[in-house]
Amino acid sequence: MLDTPPIDIVRTQSLTSLVQREVERLILTGELAPGERINEQHLAARLRVSRGPVREALRGLEKARLVEAKVNRGVYVRELSVEQALEISEMRGLLTGYACARLAASSTAEQRARLAQLIETMAAAIAAGDAPAYYEHNLAFHDALMDYAGNARAKEMYDALVKESHLSRRKSLFSARAMAESNAEHRVILDAIRKGDAAAAREAGERHIVGGRRRFLDAIGMAEMRPG
């Protein structure tokens, strides 16, 4: 396994939670690849911990859908089929649409200003051809949307879906054109929110994810799976 620094004992939180966070990090960054087996003993030795906390952490990650456990056969980083990835994206779209509708119904001036600011930052990233920066601020924009919507449960579900979507082997490397398209949709969303048009905001939020899915499929050359 990989060279991560061992975890030190902290009395205010359990080793399990630390292991869980660390393994989650390894998965989300791709250091542990989808389909890869996670060896309990090696992982425990790596983190200078016994197998107990490791097993508990893996059980948690299993429920979070980041790993799959096969009885007597070990735990594997979950692999996402294209179909599963699309389902996840559809659910993200649903939640995003919901959040947009809620914001259209009630949002503060500061919230709208913050969203506008993020859109401008993304525009700057596109102009600079800085895809990683775009990616980062895009995440922040969607986080803000879900945050401001005021439904904690919705945000948690959304966050879980985003984590899960990282299991997709295909890294979403956007072209400049795709980024521009995406950010234009962000503007449509914000406009609808500003107008207080909940139905339009919802539609724009859902469309945005559908558009993201299309851009994703185009990027991996599976345009034929476009939603019909």
Place this chain on the structure above:
Amino acid sequence: MLDTPPIDIVRTQSLTSLVQREVERLILTGELAPGERINEQHLAARLRVSRGPVREALRGLEKARLVEAKVNRGVYVRELSVEQALEISEMRGLLTGYACARLAASSTAEQRARLAQLIETMAAAIAAGDAPAYYEHNLAFHDALMDYAGNARAKEMYDALVKESHLSRRKSLFSARAMAESNAEHRVILDAIRKGDAAAAREAGERHIVGGRRRFLDAIGMAEMRPG
């Protein structure tokens, strides 16, 4: 703790999964009440199992939001605030609306027939004043909706939300009037699906859950918290 039969060792599945299922059952049936502490040692002794599998099972239930773990202080059956219960119901409504829209866009004759059949069964239960039967078939109706929608992820999220909603201490004991209202909404949903009107189906599905929430609030005498 309670008098459940001990779990026997089966080699094809782990004790952890059996313990998890059993504790989940205890929680969903209310034998373990929200707020109640779950003693690892007692539970392990009850089920004739060591603490390892019990701890792993509880870790899974924590991620499923059925229990909460406090470091060094044990695991408690989760308590739901009214606000949290409403958030859950809102998410159920969102998913239900989604499923209805999908079904309006594409469903088979058998599926529509099955839904119609469930509605008639519920009508019979109402006529007979059989609230438990209504409750059961209502669950089946909503299960079928999510099943037929064809998005496995959506169904899993929905199922998780339903389980979580059982944490609400207020048991939803419906009056005959509430049941009749609820079933009338079922008919509206099915009509929209039959007409292939996705927007109407979605609206009907969401309204149905909102209506359920109103009936719920009426029942517990908190009408003032009606969504505004």
Place this chain on the structure above:
DNA sequence: AAAACTCAAACTGTCGACAGTTTACATCAT
């Protein structure tokens, strides 16, 4: 009588070990 303190019992977090299963390799047969 109420609050602060003391100490033992109870409990959680963690560990190392054992049993049973799976996996991988070496050997043998074809």
Place this chain on the structure above:
DNA sequence: ATGATGTAAACTGTCGACAGTTTGAGTTTT
């Protein structure tokens, strides 16, 4: 060479034990 077979190593599932923390009863102090 290829496939089947047997065996040892590796790994998972489970258990019992120990250490540190929390809880609660009993005692002392104000």
